[in-house]
């Protein structure tokens with residue numbers, strides 16, 4: 001299981017890299033769970049990240065605006081991201097979600113075939129009126145994306161496991177794999193939840209809060225010691 005860590009700036013990105021993260025995921029929590037960062041921050045983080053490591057950028061908790069999101073995707077790619085995440089927030093059904101995702105896939109793959117496209121849904125979708133999380137693998141598949149992901153939309157201390165049972169998460173991962181996709185899971189993941197995620201076959205676990213010290217995901221900052229511990233726990237499973 002790979003460890004994706006979400007820094008907000010280059011200083012935190014260095015901590016994540018030194019701590020042993022596998023994927024550096026540039027994020028702006030001020031704009032939401034999957035809040036988009038700025039091109040110059042993505043570019044600088046790409047510059048300081050070793051070439052053999054993926055840099056991810058999220059396009060935000062996106063509305064149902066395929067054109068707008070396609071342009072944002074091109075911006076993230078141009079700034080240096082090679083793992084593009086789309087938070088399917090304002091898409092109310094799978095038809096709208098596929099519409100957004102297939103345009104993002106076209107945008108990215110036309111420019112850089114080997115870049116990854118991630119369709120991200122929310123385990124607590126019912127709290128924000130977005131798409132049923134169990135539909136995400138099929139949306140990702142239909143659109144030609146590479147990864148089906150879940151996070152939580154509302155960051156209030158509740159974790160992924162508060163909204164979906166281990167059995168439901170196992171089904172999500174199984175369906176993604178059956179469709180030839182990778183499965184990524186996030187949502188205020190705690191250290192003790194790494195093992196169950198690995199056991200159900202999760203390919204990528206995403207964290208911010210658990211990699212921060214001196215506060216939570218908003219008030220704390222990523223420190224290499226916390227990242228190293230997460231990495232060590234994963235390796236020990």
Ligand SMILES: O=C[C@H](O)COP(=O)(O)O
Pocket residue numbers: 004005006025027151155186187188189206207208209210217
């Ligand atoms: O992509 C993963 C997110 O950054 C998860 O953040 P969180 O662990 O604070 O919920």
